[in-house]
Amino acid sequence: MRAALLALGLLAVSTAVQAEPVEVLSFGSFTPQDYAGIINGTYRQSPVELQGHLSLPPSSGRRIPAVVIVPGSGGYAQWMQDTVAAPLNRIGIATLIVDSFSGRGVKETARDQGRVPMAASVLDGFQALAMLARHPGIDGQRIGITGFSRGGVAALFTAERRLADALAAGNPGQPRFAAHLPFYPGCSTQWDNPRPAAAPLLLLLGARDDYTPAAICLAYAVRLRLAGADVNTRLYDTAGHAWMADYPARRSNVQTFGECDLRIEDDGQIRDAKSGASSREGWKEFAAKVMTSCGGTGATIGADAEARIAATADMVAFFRRTLRP
Known part of the structure; x- marks a missing residue:
């Protein structure tokens, strides 16, 4: 009976009807090789045009809050609209799902993370924030961010004050995220000396995750709290x-980095504690060396009805509290 109820709940979530049609918008971003490129401003040397899928619920003429949604290594998929955007739309929150890959000529990075720098997905989150803040129907002071796996890293690292401060210095009026909710982010890369923003942060983690192990994120959350x-x-x-x-959950031949210890220095360069490799030599070369040093292949990925229902409720409650729709 419990399994049947969970299946019915999952069906209700996944088949939810959108409050408004989805509009595809274009916006500019860049492709920094690492976080140093964001901090020192050299990210502007690599412009790219991306798309975002915007869903606006009815607003009664008032500016409404919004959430930026950043996909994982598999790229944009319809389920993100059905199971994540739709519940937020129903409580009066607009959503923008970012497509980080199509504009860069990439379909996915799950089997080769060297294809797109991780810092690029983080910057995409900030660029989507800036675009939404200019939208006449959106309240720029009430924009949150969420994302899955790789996109969870974007939701996590947009809460790093160094990055937000650097972008604000080069763009007067640059808004700040009001809330951050990463789904199963990869935490094997961490800031050596994190400087977290004041906005609330909630990490949603899987106890049986063998791709981005929860234990590493739980330890990082302690470090963030101490900071x-x-x-x-x-x-x-x-x-x-x-x-x-x-x-359905299945075994997939994805690159894994759960055994790695990658640290981001204060200037934004990433170093591999095991091999000594540094991102200053370029992302693709760095990613290849890290894969040789501490990477692996193979993890179980896919839906879990019980967790999906619980996490959706937690997500809605978090953004209801922090963005006040």
Whole structure:
């Protein structure tokens, strides 16, 4: 009976009707090789045009809050609209799902993370924030961010004050995110000396995740809290990786970095503690060396009905509290 109820709940979530049609918008971003490129401003040397899928619920003429949604290594998929955007739309929150890959000529990075720098996905989140803040129907002071796996890293690292401060210095009026909610982010890369923003942060993690292990994120959350972050975590006992997706759990030949210890220095360069490799030599070369040093292949990914229902409720409650729709 419990399984049947969960299946019915999952069906209700996944088949939800949108409040408004989805509009595809174009916006500019860049492709920094690492976080140093964002901090020192050299990211502007690599412009790219991306797309975002915007869904606006009825607003009664008032500016409404919004959430930026950043996909994982598999790229944009319809389930993100059905299971993540739709519940937020129903409580009066607009959503923008970022497509980080199509504009860069890439379909996915799951089997080769060297194709697109991780810092590029983080910057895409900031660029989407700036675009939404200019939208006449959006309240620029009430914009949150979420994302899955790689996109979870974007939701996590947009809460790093160094990056937000650097972008604000070069763009007067640059808004700040009001809330951050990463789904199963990869935490094997961490800031050596994190400087978290004041906005609330909630990490949603899977206890059975063998792709981006929860234990590493739980430890990082402690470090963030000691640095002054308003951070909380949720751990779902039955969940592996990608439990929000719409495909059955399966074994996949993805690159994994759960055994790595990658540290971001104060200037934004990334170093591999095991091999000594540095991102200053370029992302593609760095990613290849890290893969040789501490990477692996193979993880279980896919939907978990129980975790998906619980996480959707936690997501809605978090953004209802922090963005006040």
